[in-house]
Amino acid sequence: MKKTLTAVLLSLTLAAPVMAKDIAGVKYPDTATVNGKELKLNGVGLRKKAIFKVYTVGLYVETPSKDAAQILAADEIKRVRMFMKRDLKKDQITEAIENGFKKNAGANLPKLQARLDTFKAAIPAEIKEGEELILTYIPGKGTNVQTKGGPAIDVEGKDFADALFSVWLGKDPVDGGLRDGMLGKED
Numbered sequence: 001m002k003k004t005l006t007a008v009l010l011s012l013t014l015a016a017p018v019m020a021k022d023i024a025g026v027k028y029p030d031t032a033t034v035n036g037k038e039l040k041l042n043g044v045g046l047r048k049k050a051i052f053k054v055y056t057v058g059l060y061v062e063t064p065s066k067d068a069a070q071i072l073a074a075d076e077i078k079r080v081r082m083f084m085k086r087d088l089k090k091d092q093i094t095e096a097i098e099n100g101f102k103k104n105a106g107a108n109l110p111k112l113q114a115r116l117d118t119f120k121a122a123i124p125a126e127i128k129e130g131e132e133l134i135l136t137y138i139p140g141k142g143t144n145v146q147t148k149g150g151p152a153i154d155v156e157g158k159d160f161a162d163a164l165f166s167v168w169l170g171k172d173p174v175d176g177g178l179r180d181g182m183l184g185k186e187d
Helices: 002-015 068-073 090-122 158-169 176-182
Strands: 021-023 026-028 031-034 037-049 052-061 078-084 132-138 142-147 153-155
Touching: 021 037, 026 052, 031 052, 031 078, 037 176, 052 158, 052 176, 068 158, 078 158, 090 142, 090 153, 090 158, 132 158, 142 158, 153 158, 158 176
Parallel strands: none
Antiparallel strands: 021 026, 031 037, 037 052, 052 078, 078 132, 132 142, 142 153
16 A cells, blocks of 8 residues: 555646746746646756856746656747846857757658758847746647747748757757756756
């Protein structure tokens, strides 16, 4: 009986969504609503480069999981909310995302390149400290890109979204610690 109760409590703990989190002074609420669906905060992380805090990120999903492959495979709404901890120029943002995109897209890169170029064009000349870059995948619609200084655009295809979200969650993420945080593995 004791083993069964322990197993049940452990499984509930692992499946439970992360509650509101504060990381590097940025508060991420425990839920976000997109197209009438409530997404749950899966995890948060901090991207550092050398000694500098670059951005924090929160991952919102319909079905929380500590398994990156499961999150990427799910054809469900998912959102990456990035909060800038410093001013970043367009080329800094797009180069970092493009490098991670290329590492994870593999053989699919040629068919994704035009959409990657569309994505990069939507990033404004600069995103200031305190501003956000919000990337939301909606099945059947594509990936919505929102920033304060740029136009909101949609980039079609789940294949594009998979490669984009793989920048943080893929087999070759931009930062392993950041990936673990987004997967709720670092508490």
